[in-house]
Amino acid sequence: MKKIEKILYTEGNKIQNMTPTDKLDKKMNDILYPLPKAFNFKKLCITCAATVLAIVIFTVTAVGVRNSDFTGFDSVTVDTVAEAIHRENAFQPKSISHTFSNGTTVTVNGLVVDNDRMMIFGTADKESTISLVLLNSSKKELCHADNGVIDFDKQEYNFTFEIKPSKLKNCLIQIICDGETQIFALNPDIFTAKKRVYKIQKDFEYEGTTIDLKSLQSNLTSCVLDYKILFPKELREQSGWFENEPEIYVNVDNQNLGTMSSSMTSWLQLGKLSFSASKRFEPIPPQTQKVTILIKTIPVLKTEPIKLNAEIGSKGTNATAEFEIIDILKEYGKTKVAIKGNCLFFKDNVTAELDGVPVMGERVNWARDEKEEFGYTHYYEFDGDINIITIEKYVCNVNVNKIIELK
Amino acid sequence: MNIREKFPLLFEEYKDMYYRVAFSFMKNEDEAIDIVCGMSLKAWEKLSCLKNEASFGSWSTSILVNICKTRLKKSKKELLLYKNEATPQNDIDEQLTVREAVDRLPMKFKEVVILRYFNGFELSMIAEALKIPLGTVKSRLSRAISFLEKELGDSL
Numbered sequence: 001m002k003k004i005e006k007i008l009y010t011e012g013n014k015i016q017n018m019t020p021t022d023k024l025d026k027k028m029n030d031i032l033y034p035l036p037k038a039f040n041f042k043k044l045c046i047t048c049a050a051t052v053l054a055i056v057i058f059t060v061t062a063v064g065v066r067n068s069d070f071t072g073f074d075s076v077t078v079d080t081v082a083e084a085i086h087r088e089n090a091f092q093p094k095s096i097s098h099t100f101s102n103g104t105t106v107t108v109n110g111l112v113v114d115n116d117r118m119m120i121f122g123t124a125d126k127e128s129t130i131s132l133v134l135l136n137s138s139k140k141e142l143c144h145a146d147n148g149v150i151d152f153d154k155q156e157y158n159f160t161f162e163i164k165p166s167k168l169k170n171c172l173i174q175i176i177c178d179g180e181t182q183i184f185a186l187n188p189d190i191f192t193a194k195k196r197v198y199k200i201q202k203d204f205e206y207e208g209t210t211i212d213l214k215s216l217q218s219n220l221t222s223c224v225l226d227y228k229i230l231f232p233k234e235l236r237e238q239s240g241w242f243e244n245e246p247e248i249y250v251n252v253d254n255q256n257l258g259t260m261s262s263s264m265t266s267w268l269q270l271g272k273l274s275f276s277a278s279k280r281f282e283p284i285p286p287q288t289q290k291v292t293i294l295i296k297t298i299p300v301l302k303t304e305p306i307k308l309n310a311e312i313g314s315k316g317t318n319a320t321a322e323f324e325i326i327d328i329l330k331e332y333g334k335t336k337v338a339i340k341g342n343c344l345f346f347k348d349n350v351t352a353e354l355d356g357v358p359v360m361g362e363r364v365n366w367a368r369d370e371k372e373e374f375g376y377t378h379y380y381e382f383d384g385d386i387n388i389i390t391i392e393k394y395v396c397n398v399n400v401n402k403i404i405e406l407k
Numbered sequence: 408m409n410i411r412e413k414f415p416l417l418f419e420e421y422k423d424m425y426y427r428v429a430f431s432f433m434k435n436e437d438e439a440i441d442i443v444c445g446m447s448l449k450a451w452e453k454l455s456c457l458k459n460e461a462s463f464g465s466w467s468t469s470i471l472v473n474i475c476k477t478r479l480k481k482s483k484k485e486l487l488l489y490k491n492e493a494t495p496q497n498d499i500d501e502q503l504t505v506r507e508a509v510d511r512l513p514m515k516f517k518e519v520v521i522l523r524y525f526n527g528f529e530l531s532m533i534a535e536a537l538k539i540p541l542g543t544v545k546s547r548l549s550r551a552i553s554f555l556e557k558e559l560g561d562s563l
């Protein structure tokens with residue numbers, strides 16, 4: 001052996017004889033201790049197996065049965081296993097708790113997973129500032145927290161964190177309570193949680209509009225109804241709106257779930273306009289007995305175009321502002337108004353009255369008509385069945401105050 | 408018991424070794440601890456990539472070495488020298504020189520020297536941990552020794 005090698009080995013022996021200080025043990029314990037707790041999921045596995053068995057037994061095939069409980073609506077009844085869905089998607093990682101040095105005990109009570117988000121629920125026995133960090137060895141991400149709801153009955157401080165599943169790369173989270181940190185391990189099974197999809201095969205037809213129900217996806221945080229609409233004719237010629245859009249609800253035990261969001265993708269199919277639509281509702285509550293999908297179309301008010309001129313008084317111009325209400329649509333408790341003008345409006349210069357009470361409208365869109373020199377169409381939406389709208393000003397800074405009564 | 412369930416136990420088993428390897432690279436206790444903790448999270452995150460449980464040691468060491476190398480590259484700082492107060496003065500001088508010489512080695516030579524001489528790794532384990540052929544480990548060690556001999560010259 002060369003002398004240099006001997007020296008290197010001697011140096012190495014000194015390092016070999018080193019023992020890590022308590023600091024390493026303490027830090028590693030913070031990381032490793034929660035892991036065995038989280039890994040001991042035998043009970044959970046048994047629960048999951050039982051749940052899967054229950055789901056197999058109750059396999060949902062949408063039952064296309066007309067239901068007469070809901071007057072004025074056509075409906076499809078869907079067998080439900082809401083309770084099983086809840087058991088399947090809710091992970092209870094043994095209520096991992098940690099008491100921080102300020103005396104606050106923080107407990108992670110459970111997780112809820114669906115396609116769009118994972119929610120972590122927990123409690124603290126004292127009001128504290130709690131934040132959550134996703135632990136990723138390369139970077140740390142602070143999660144959005146809906147923090148600080150006090151349950152006065154239980155004297156608990158409830159917190160909820162929401163995480164996008166796409167950001168989840170490991171099962172470790174770090175909870176920070178008043179500046180002190182503790183690492184919690186989550187159940188790795190959350191990453192394989194699957195949505196429960198109920199196939200629904202049912203077509204309805206209303207005044208030439210076909211509604212084709214596809215599926216209802218259920219999970220703990222929401223339920224999503226996918227369907228397809230085939231309109232008998234193309235969009236309304238002037239305003240671009242379409243008529244006879246069906247009103248669709250998911251009804252659980254005779255109560256409609258609130259709508260959270262909806263989206264539509266359109267394409268033309270043999271000259272007809274087809275929409276692939278998706279509507280997200282509030283979650284189906286546990287122990288639901290019956291789920292029904294309700295479909296209804298609302299009569300559409302059609303109004304003849306209203307034409308009016310507004311005098312221009314200031315700024316020394318003789319121009320005339322011209323407004324034309326080219327379309328009015330009343331449906332779903334909303335009034336949609338398309339106003340065509342020869343100049344741009346300000347965003348909020350159209351107001352309305354509903355039974356004498358001012359209602360703020362929202363300009364949802366505007367477009368310039370390339371065929372005309374000064375042609376702009378503005379699309380406003382108002383909540384309620386509006387009968388009077390007021391156009392107050394337009395971009396030329398000219399005072400125009402015109403009240404238009406809708407028929 | 409699957410690998411995830413075993414992870415804490417395996418980590419406990421190798422923990423001291425991880426610390427020594429990290430310390431050999433960083434020469435700083437706090438940094439070594441930080442690296443071992445960071446490595447544990449990374450190993451946990453990448454655990455699904457571990458094909459063979461038997462190679463957990465070399466697999467995790469490769470993660471550790473990579474973190475150390477990245478950290479060294481990033482910080483580009485002067486490494487602190489490891490001092491042992493019980494060591495006689497003339498030995499310290501000699502060893503400090505050796506450590507300085509090791510630090511001046513290109514990383515690919517330094518890493519094999521640290522694992523082989525400072526941490527007593529078998530050549531095959533070094534090859535596995537660094538994901539290089541066994542022959543390459545031998546040749547790098549040989550070239551590293553030649554380099555050190557040349558660097559240290561008369562002080563040996």
